[in-house]
Amino acid sequence: MKAVFKNIIKYTALAALGTALALVAAGCSSEPPKKYILPASKSVILEPPQSGSPEDYSALENVGFVAGKLASREYYHVESESNVTAKAVITVEQNVVGSKDYSGGILISETISMGGSLAPSKALQRYFAEDEVLVRAPASDKSQDWNGLNTEWSDDAPEILNDSEYEAAYGLPSSEFSDFVINAETVLSAGELQEKDGIYSLTLTLDPDSAPAYYVNQMVTMGGLAEPPAFSKLVMTIEFDSSWTVCSVRTEEEYTSKKKVPVLGNIEASCAGGSTITYSYDKADVDISAYEEYFQNYEKSAE
Numbered sequence: 001m002k003a004v005f006k007n008i009i010k011y012t013a014l015a016a017l018g019t020a021l022a023l024v025a026a027g028c029s030s031e032p033p034k035k036y037i038l039p040a041s042k043s044v045i046l047e048p049p050q051s052g053s054p055e056d057y058s059a060l061e062n063v064g065f066v067a068g069k070l071a072s073r074e075y076y077h078v079e080s081e082s083n084v085t086a087k088a089v090i091t092v093e094q095n096v097v098g099s100k101d102y103s104g105g106i107l108i109s110e111t112i113s114m115g116g117s118l119a120p121s122k123a124l125q126r127y128f129a130e131d132e133v134l135v136r137a138p139a140s141d142k143s144q145d146w147n148g149l150n151t152e153w154s155d156d157a158p159e160i161l162n163d164s165e166y167e168a169a170y171g172l173p174s175s176e177f178s179d180f181v182i183n184a185e186t187v188l189s190a191g192e193l194q195e196k197d198g199i200y201s202l203t204l205t206l207d208p209d210s211a212p213a214y215y216v217n218q219m220v221t222m223g224g225l226a227e228p229p230a231f232s233k234l235v236m237t238i239e240f241d242s243s244w245t246v247c248s249v250r251t252e253e254e255y256t257s258k259k260k261v262p263v264l265g266n267i268e269a270s271c272a273g274g275s276t277i278t279y280s281y282d283k284a285d286v287d288i289s290a291y292e293e294y295f296q297n298y299e300k301s302a303e
Contacts, residue, residue, distance in 0.1 A: 042172060042214070043182040045071060048244045054200045059190030060183075062202055065244040067177035070279075075103035077285035079149070084273030086119055086257065092269070094119040097148050100174050106288045108295070109174040112151055113222050114143060121146075122222050125153050127295035128173055133166040134158040134295050153290070158298055169221045171214035178249070179215040180234065186211040199239055199247060206234040208255075219257070226266050229257040249277040 046064030054062050070076065078100040086092045094115040101108050112123040121143035125136040137159075138145075139152040161169065172179055180186070182204070191203040206212075208231035216228035233254035239247045252274045258266045280286075 041067070041176060043067060043177055043180075044184070045177070053242055054193060054195075054202075054240070054244070059193070059202055059204065060187060062193070062200075062240075062244070063182055063187075063204070063238065066238060066240050066246045067182075069244040070177060070246055073102070073281065075281075075283055075286045077101050077280040077282070077287070078277060079280075080275055080277040082273060082275035084119070084253075084271050086269040086271045088267050088269035089264075092116045092119045094273075096275075099149050101286050101288050103283075103286050103288050106291045107174055108288050108290050110149060110151070111222070112146055112148055114146075115223075120224050123151055125290060126170075126174065127158075127291060127299070128175060129295075129299045131163060132300065133161045133163070133170075133173070134298055135161060136290075136294065153294070155294070158295070160298070167214065168217060171216070171218040178236070179218070180206060180211045180236065180251075181213060182206065182211070182236075199241055201237060201239050203235065203237045206236060208232055208234050223257065224259060226258040226260045229255040229271070231255040245281070246279050248279065249275075251275045 044060055044064040045067040046061060047068050048065040049057075054065075057065070080096075080098040080100075082094075082096040082098075084094045084096075086094065092115060094113065096111065096113040098111045099109065107128040108126065109128075110123075110125045113119075114121045123138040123143075123146055125138075127134045127136075135158050137154045137156070139154045140146070145152075163173075166173065172181075186207045187204050188207050189205045194201040211234055212229075212231050216231075219225060219229050220227070231253065233252065235252040237250045239249070241247065254270075254272045256268055256270055258268050261267050
């Protein structure tokens with residue numbers, strides 16, 4: 001396993017400063033950003049090298065370069081979709097869609113979770129300020145009125161959480177490359193680096209205890225669970241180009257969860273599913289209008 005992490009230096013961080021870059025028809029290729037600033041992160045993050053290719057580096061180094069490249073961008077747009085099947089006294093399907101938009105220091109994310117009796121529906125829009133997170137509810141409390149990433153959001157005052165409160169309720173901030181912790185301690189193994197048509201693919205098997213240590217907080221809050229889920233499988237595949245521009249991330253997950261149900265008590269469910277995350281570097285896809293229209297009225301600088 002140590003060979004996977006050859007020559008690795010323990011960097012941490014995430015940030016957003018650099019040059020905005022666009023997708024090209026061949027894949028995700030882009031020019032190197034002008035400047036890297038790498039503040040603290042739970043996962044590995046590294047400044048991409050000026051020479052060489054992904055074949056010249058270890059799995060963890062490549063992950064770090066991918067995270068560093070994303071952190072350097074002036075703007076980007078991310079969309080995600082997750083599907084989970086939970087089997088207990090009944091079988092429940094849960095679908096979650098999300099987005100993340102970053103531009104010029106403004107970061108806004110959305111999560112819309114649609115489920116059933118054992119997997120409740122919940123929708124949130126979040127703005128990540130300097131030392132607080134503003135959490136906005138949907139305009140309607142009826143999930144049938146929601147419309148995925150086109151959901152209408154409330155004009156009422158948001159819930160305001162400091163960084164510690166946010167972490168306890170929702171896990172890692174959206175500025176992180178992943179909801180899961182990816183570092184030398186959490187990567188159990190890495191598959192061989194694959195390449196096709198200029199796009200590289202790297203599959204990681206993550207530790208089911210330590211990698212989702214923060215993500216389970218969000219699962220409890222969003223799912224109304226009785227306790228943090230227990231993961232048994234967590235596999236992540238990252239696709240990126242020769243300049244370490246990330247194109248997509250896929251996960252495969254298996255875990256058990258417990259939900260308190262009136263009369264029945266705690267119901268344990270066996271859950272299996274996964275997610276697909278895609279990235280765009282087209283400025284036309286980036287939408288931070290919610291900041292000017294709503295969030296800026298509630299952040300500390302507006303007081």
